[in-house]
Amino acid sequence: MAKITFNTDLCKGCGLCVSACPKGILALDTNQINKKGYSPAVMTDQEKCIACAFCATMCPDCIITVEK
């Protein structure tokens, strides 16, 4: 069981986490606009997450916490 938490308010929607995810389960949520005016990254399928932390490794804004 793995858990990803985004500090969504600080996400700039750069999408580097989306590209880095080996399971392809992250996406930019175009239905949402955060405080900074970006469409933030969201988890689409938590069940499939393997806690590899690739997303957090590539996140330039340090907004991802990974737990396992």
Next chain:
Amino acid sequence: MAVVFEKPKALTDVPLHYCPGCPHGIIHRLVAEAIDELGIEGQTIGVAPVGCAVMAYDYFACDMIEAPHGRAPAVATGIKRCRPENVVFTYQGDGDLASIGMAETVHSAARNENITVIFVNNAIYGMTGGQMAPTSLPGQVTQTSPYGRDVKHCGWPIRVSEMLSTLEGPEFIARVAVNNVKNVKNAKKAIKKAFENQIQGKGFSLVEVVSACPTNWGMTPQKALEWVESDMLPYYPIGVYKDRSAAKEEK
């Protein structure tokens, strides 16, 4: 549940001002992780440059100073010579370190000044809006090389790591990149080593981090990282260019 990954403590809670997808944030985090893992935040003094990272003093939780453009190694020298027991690092971009501050860079390396230098090479002046840098590639289009960098007119980009490694002085010179997960992990190792060297009194350790500037390169963040792989790394190969202690051990 155990935490696998979280923001390092050596970064403050001040939100980073960098553009979306700018790898400065990744590199800041790697420096902060090294500081956390070595348990040195309380004794570390950082030197911010002039450039995009000018406000690094707000982001690192250790004591910080902001240096004039290019002078960070001289400022760091003054600090380290006064407080050799503290850990002193500079964080500089390519315009700062390899253009206006080249003399300070070369001479602090030649003195084997016991400091750690993090050199972010993204081949452009970011803060001033994307002008040609000393590391801009031949043919690279920038605001001040709108027809592409013409090496006959303005010379060739400088390979800082290779150049510094010809000096007798420095302890450790390495080039890393932050364009993918594997390279980021290796970059972390080199940065941590550059701090460890200082703690062990080994001397000048510089890590050149090949980075990207999606905004001024006019690319998406992901495309910019791909351009690092396809265009930057062939001119600026990853590697350890000098490691005096390792070379001694081999002998």
Next chain:
Amino acid sequence: MAEKVLMKGNEAIAEAAIRAGCRHYFGYPITPQTEIAAYMAKKMPKIGGVFLQAESEIASINMVYGAAATGMRVMTSSSSPGISLKTEGLSYIAGSDVPALVVNVQRGGPGLGGIQPSQSDYFQATKGGGHGDYRMIVLAPASVQEMASLTIKGFNLADKYRMTSMILADGTIGQMMEPISFEDAEIETYEKPWALTGHGNARKHNIVNSLYLQPDALERTNFERYEKYAAIEENEPMWEEYMMEDAEICVVAFGIASRVAKNAVVAARAEGIKVGLIRPITLWPFPTKALRKAADQCKRFISVELNMGQMIEDVRLATECKRPVSLCHRAGGMIPSPEQVLESIRKAQKGE
């Protein structure tokens, strides 16, 4: 009786700095101040201090900036063209409010000029030099004794007000030998909670910085700094008055020029001319009150300088143009003779 030692002016600065607690010197070779660096190179390693010859004037002033930010007493020395290179760092030091001592043993200019004594960096020292609104405390020694005592005073004032003190000397006093004493010097110490020492996990991180992107914040720092400058203008001016009690003509001169002027004043008194001398010891803060008071008493002023006429502007400002001010000067490495100054006094007496 305080013990006297015979010293060269430049060496007196170096020895005084060490006695004031300075253990870090960063510099770059330039004539005519090399004895300061040579003295430091010899002494510092023996007393656990640091002498470092930097790759440039720019690097040396930035080493001073970093060192000053750690709270240590630190200095650099140079001469005119070298000070021009240091002005970038001087502006940052001012903008970051850290204390430092900078010595300028002036030579003739502009450009490479010459290596003979001059006072042509008066504007650069007292009006800024670097960019932005800032001041330095400028101390002008007129003897080897003052090279020493003003160096110690300069460190005290720099720490007290968190800013640069500049010793504005010249090649003559730098090379001159006179007997001096260090025993009267009072060394003050100040708390430096702002210094970069590593927070030791015991306080919030200290930041030494001159960047304020919010215009209101930048303006606030400038206003606060100018409140400090106003206090200095009120409390710290230093000057010497010589034969001013009944003077009708006032000669104003600093540094080496004041020694020539003093001889001329004595000679003029022998001719029955009621003349005195005001010698500013601090060029900033300028002894405005002393000059203003003299303007009530004297009918004419003479500014004696080794330049094309720089301090004369401050004399006019201080006396609010109530009295005529004439200039007696030589430029670019030449020194006026006492006869030249005496002739100026005679002319002033005649109302010329």
